[in-house]
Amino acid sequence: xxxxxxxxxxxxxxxxxxxxxxxxxxxxxxxxxxxxxxxxxxxxxxxxxxxxxxxxxxxxxxxxxxxxxxxxxxxxxxxxxxxxxxxxxxxxxxxxxxxxxxxxxxxxxxxxxxxxxxxxxxxxxxxxxxxxxxxxxxxxxxxxxxxxxxxxxxxxxxxxxxxxxxxxxxxxxxxxxxxxxxxxxxxxxxxxxxxxxxxxxxxxxxxxxxxxxxxxxxxxxxxxxxxxxxxxxxxxxxxxxxxxxxxxxxxxxxxxxxxxxxxxxxxxxxxxxxxxxxxxxx
Ligand SMILES: Nc1ncnc2c1ncn2[C@@H]1O[C@H](COP(=O)(O)OP(=O)(O)O)[C@@H](O)[C@H]1O
Ligand SMILES: [Mg+2]
Numbered sequence: 001x002x003x004x005x006x007x008x009x010x011x012x013x014x015x016x017x018x019x020x021x022x023x024x025x026x027x028x029x030x031x032x033x034x035x036x037x038x039x040x041x042x043x044x045x046x047x048x049x050x051x052x053x054x055x056x057x058x059x060x061x062x063x064x065x066x067x068x069x070x071x072x073x074x075x076x077x078x079x080x081x082x083x084x085x086x087x088x089x090x091x092x093x094x095x096x097x098x099x100x101x102x103x104x105x106x107x108x109x110x111x112x113x114x115x116x117x118x119x120x121x122x123x124x125x126x127x128x129x130x131x132x133x134x135x136x137x138x139x140x141x142x143x144x145x146x147x148x149x150x151x152x153x154x155x156x157x158x159x160x161x162x163x164x165x166x167x168x169x170x171x172x173x174x175x176x177x178x179x180x181x182x183x184x185x186x187x188x189x190x191x192x193x194x195x196x197x198x199x200x201x202x203x204x205x206x207x208x209x210x211x212x213x214x215x216x217x218x219x220x221x222x223x224x225x226x227x228x229x230x231x232x233x234x235x236x237x238x239x240x241x242x243x244x245x246x247x248x249x250x251x252x253x254x255x256x257x258x259x260x261x262x263x264x265x266x267x268x269x270x271x272x273x274x275x276x277x278x279x280x281x282x
Contacts, residue, residue, distance in 0.1 A: 013187075014056050015179045015231065020167065024057060027165060031144055032066045035101050041144035043136075043162050045109075047152040048169030051232025054148040057169075058105045061146065068095070069103040074111030074149075077128055084128035092135040095142050102143050109147035110154040119154075133158050171230055178223040180231055184238035185214070189253055192242060209245050212254045222262045229269060237265045 016024070027044065034041050046054040062069035070091055077084050095102035106112060113129060114121070121129075133156075136145060145162060149155065152166075172180060193208035226234060241261045245253045 012056075012060055013183060014053050014060065015172070015176050015183060016053060016057075017170070017173060017176060020169070023167060024061070027167075028061050028064055031061070031103070032064070034144070035099075038141075040141055041101065042164040043145040044147070044165040044167060045152065045155075045160075045163045046146070046148040046167050046169055047150070049171055049230055050150050051230030052169040052171060053231050054169050055107055058107065058146050058148055062103050062105050065103050065144075067101045067103045067144070068098045069105065070095075071105045071107065074106055074108040074113065077112040078122065078125055080124070080128075081122075082124045082127075084124055085131050088128055088131045088135065092143070098142070101141075103146060104143060105146045105148070107148050108150075109159075110149045110151045113147070113156050113159045114154045115156050129156065129159075133162075136162055171228060172234070174223050174227070177226050177229065177234060178220060180234040181219050181222055181226075181238070184235050185211075185219070185241075188235075188238045188242045189245070207246070207251050209242070210252045212252055214253060214255055214258050218255050218258060222258070225262060225266050226269075228273070233265075233269065237262065240265060 027042070031041065046058060048054060059071065062071065080087060091102075091104070095104075112125070113132070116126060116129065136143060147155070147159075147163070152160075189209050189211060193206040226237070229237070241253065241258060244257060244261050245251060248257065
């Protein structure tokens with residue numbers, strides 16, 4: 001349960017390329033020590049395809065930074081209407097009072113911080129963006145911004161100017177896919193049915209699954225086949241494996257059932273890519 005505590009810089013269950021992992025660990029400790037060194041915070045941007053761990057990392061970074069933090073999603077801003085500006089000022093007023101400093105994480109930042117001239121924006125949204133820019137100007141000593149987006153090119157240029165550290169979250173390579181497969185095999189299959197979920201009247205505890213012959217070599221084979229999968233897709237693949245096991249009558253996962261599910265998930269992935277490509281205007 002508390003495996004993430006075993007090493008101060010470990011980012012729990014997030015699996016990333018070692019070089020990215022290292023940079024994140026460095027940024028995390030730099031952020032945690034910023035106040036002490038009386039240095040300005042470094043604002044950061046995480047970008048990359050969907051499902052690659054940006055939200056996971058930003059949340060952990062927020063927890064670990066030792067700062068007060070606020071998490072928001074870009075898409076939450078528009079529905080707030082004219083309330084948005086007020087909320088933003090409130091947030092920054094609160095941050096000013098904090099003597100630890102504030103980490104403000106804006107997930108799906110492009111929905112809120114998109115280029116002002118290029119996209120249609122309501123008056124309220126525009127004022128919210130201006131308020132944010134105003135309050136994060138001149139090397140703020142109280143606030144570190146962390147933004148995550150799949151579309152870094154859509155960010156307003158004034159926002160982009162505020163960014164000091166840009167981290168790319170690429171799709172996982174073969175080695176990372178192997179580790180992701182192992183992680184989710186453990187989570188969804190090996191640990192299935194072992195959790196004490198307390199007394200439940202209507203839901204039976206999930207049955208324990210027996211794993212037979214799903215060796216590292218079999219998993220390596222799956223890692224090679226899942227080229228182009230995101231971390232999220234690998235997690236979902238393993239959820240499908242779990243469903244297939246529960247759908248079988250003996251609750252056993254063997255190499256051939258595992259392969260079968262991997263193969264159809266790979267086919268499904270390729271089909272989806274084809275469909276997406278044919279959607280695009282040529
Ligand atoms: N690098 C990763 N390591 C472990 N799990 C991952 C990773 N990337 C994605 N996942 C899985 O996919 C889900 C979505 O990841 P998320 O961080 O929300 O992606 P993003 O914000 O980049 O779109 C996570 O909850 C996790 O189950
Ligand atoms: Mg996300």
